[in-house]
Amino acid sequence: MMRVRAGGAEGETIFRGRIELLFHRLVVSPMLLFRVVLICLLASGVLRAGERPNIVLILADDFGYGDATCYNSRGKVPTPQIDRLAQQGLRFTDAHSPATVCTPTRYGLLTGQMPFRVPRGGTVFTGAGGPSLLASNQLTLASLLQQHGYATWAVGKWHLGLTFRDAAGEPIHDGRPEAIQRIDFSRPVEGGPLEHGFQRFFGTACCPTTDWLYAFIDGDRIPVPPTRPLDKSGLPRHPYANDCRAGMIAADFPMQSVDQVFLERSRQLLEQHLEQHPEQPFFLYHATQAVHLPSFASSHFQGQSGAGPHGDFLLELDDLTGQLSEILERRGVLDRTLFIFTSDNGPEVDAVVQMRADHGHDGAAPWRGVKRDNWEGGHRVPLLIRWPGVVPAGGVTDQLVSLTDVLATVAEIVGAPLPAEVSRDSFSMLPVLRGEARAAVRPYLVTQAFRGAQTLAIRRGPWKYLAHAGSGGNSYQQGRLQQHALPERVAGAAEQLYDLASDPGETSNLVESQRAIANELRDLLLQVRESGG
Numbered sequence: 001m002m003r004v005r006a007g008g009a010e011g012e013t014i015f016r017g018r019i020e021l022l023f024h025r026l027v028v029s030p031m032l033l034f035r036v037v038l039i040c041l042l043a044s045g046v047l048r049a050g051e052r053p054n055i056v057l058i059l060a061d062d063f064g065y066g067d068a069t070c071y072n073s074r075g076k077v078p079t080p081q082i083d084r085l086a087q088q089g090l091r092f093t094d095a096h097s098p099a100t101v102c103t104p105t106r107y108g109l110l111t112g113q114m115p116f117r118v119p120r121g122g123t124v125f126t127g128a129g130g131p132s133l134l135a136s137n138q139l140t141l142a143s144l145l146q147q148h149g150y151a152t153w154a155v156g157k158w159h160l161g162l163t164f165r166d167a168a169g170e171p172i173h174d175g176r177p178e179a180i181q182r183i184d185f186s187r188p189v190e191g192g193p194l195e196h197g198f199q200r201f202f203g204t205a206c207c208p209t210t211d212w213l214y215a216f217i218d219g220d221r222i223p224v225p226p227t228r229p230l231d232k233s234g235l236p237r238h239p240y241a242n243d244c245r246a247g248m249i250a251a252d253f254p255m256q257s258v259d260q261v262f263l264e265r266s267r268q269l270l271e272q273h274l275e276q277h278p279e280q281p282f283f284l285y286h287a288t289q290a291v292h293l294p295s296f297a298s299s300h301f302q303g304q305s306g307a308g309p310h311g312d313f314l315l316e317l318d319d320l321t322g323q324l325s326e327i328l329e330r331r332g333v334l335d336r337t338l339f340i341f342t343s344d345n346g347p348e349v350d351a352v353v354q355m356r357a358d359h360g361h362d363g364a365a366p367w368r369g370v371k372r373d374n375w376e377g378g379h380r381v382p383l384l385i386r387w388p389g390v391v392p393a394g395g396v397t398d399q400l401v402s403l404t405d406v407l408a409t410v411a412e413i414v415g416a417p418l419p420a421e422v423s424r425d426s427f428s429m430l431p432v433l434r435g436e437a438r439a440a441v442r443p444y445l446v447t448q449a450f451r452g453a454q455t456l457a458i459r460r461g462p463w464k465y466l467a468h469a470g471s472g473g474n475s476y477q478q479g480r481l482q483q484h485a486l487p488e489r490v491a492g493a494a495e496q497l498y499d500l501a502s503d504p505g506e507t508s509n510l511v512e513s514q515r516a517i518a519n520e521l522r523d524l525l526l527q528v529r530e531s532g533g
């Protein structure tokens with residue numbers, strides 16, 4: 001007894017000493033504080049082990065709702081790997097990109113905030129364009145996950161703006177082709193993924209094979225600078241080769257196999273991490289070139305689809321989706337990986353018009369409009385989420401969601417509070433994923449078309465109000481889309497109102513016959529826009 005009592009007193013002293021030491025360390029070590037908080041959360045059951053999944057987010061480019069056969073049974077290019085995600089996970093039928101073009105959608109996806117809220121929030125960067133739309137220290141999917149112990153990587157197209165400098169150290173921020181030749185490639189590239197929560201980055205500044213800076217960025221450096229003009233003589237010439245513009249190219253830049261290089265880099269990151277840090281969760285953001293024009297599929301896929309070069313490119317996208325999934329399966333981590341496949345906006349004009357004519361394939365089906373437009377074809381995108389053990393397999397949901405909702409969803413998964421400026425545009429999909437949602441997870445949804453804040457639309461229930469005339473993007477008065485123009489039922493209308501329940505094709509503008517509803521949605525949109533919602 002004595003010995004026990006003496007030991008108890010001594011133990012109490014040691015215990016008190018350790019508490020003081022721990023307190024001291026907590027004050028001086030934020031990392032230790034984070035670990036202690038994490039352990040407490042785990043112990044309290046707020047976070048249960050196994051609920052912090054790995055996250056793989058594949059963002060396809062210009063991949064339409066009708067491009068996946070699990071969304072469009074009449075699609076002419078089979079997409080078995082994408083369809084498998086639908087079989088194993090949840091398929092969203094009413095998911096939307098926040099914008100109808102590349103750059104602003106990526107801002108919305110990574111920050112959970114609508115891009116029209118920031119200056120230049122409708123911009124699409126080219127070449128050395130910048131600076132980044134992201135503010136320094138702005139919360140991103142990557143920084144949030146890094147704070148919660150994740151390894152974070154971005155591979156592929158960045159397109160959120162960067163800062164290159166000239167030989168005198170002056171920032172360039174010029175999206176014109178001639179600016180490329182002013183870049184001092186011995187200097188780091190600033191404002192990129194490494195400054196916004198990603199620990200590793202390999203990819204390109206803008207669309208990899210589209211506009212004038214044809215070189216890979218590794219971390220914050222361009223190891224092989226673009227030093228010679230792009231020679232297009234050896235590249236395919238076909239109706240889907242548009243958008244491959246004159247520019248400067250690096251010696252190692254493969255115009256016809258960029259997605260294979262990205263795939264290989266993601267494969268390396270996954271394999272190395274699973275070998276060296278099997279217990280640490282990871283976040284892989286893989287943003288493809290496919291299927292943004294030019295449709296330069298790599299050699300293995302050329303001529304394989306029976307639906308031309310763009311069909312081959314669709315095949316390649318499907319295949320790389322399957323290959324990333326296969327690595328997880330082979331390594332035995334598929335069951336603890338939240339796997340998201342989606343697209344940044346609707347399909348491109350040339351791809352849709354030409355694929356309809358040549359192959360009877362409609363990547364915009366069944367919607368009106370294409371990329372840039374604020375009709376559904378511009379922003380209703382495929383969204384497939386697989387998370388074995390949490391998301392029931394083979395489900396289909398008509399929940400109205402935006403890609404801005406990924407951030408709130410991930411925040412809820414890791415138990416992080418959502419800042420007010422994010423929560424106004426980002427709503428957690430977790431109840432939907434768990435099959436527990438009994439009501440709509442978001443009260444309304446805003447989308448922005450090609451001219452950003454000047455072309456906004458709002459959706460509430462079946463009603464969709466567009467605060468502008470026409471598509472908000474492409475011209476249907478001339479050019480290739482003229483043949484696909486629909487007659488305007490309300491001549492000269494500056495606004496549009498559609499009932500998607502009875503008129504999913506947005507053919508009948510009800511802005512005059514349903515004036516009260518139009519006014520209500522217009523006021524709500526103004527409120528969201530001006531006050532932050």
Ligand SMILES: [Ca+2]
Binds near residue numbers: 062101102344345
């Ligand atoms: Ca795009």
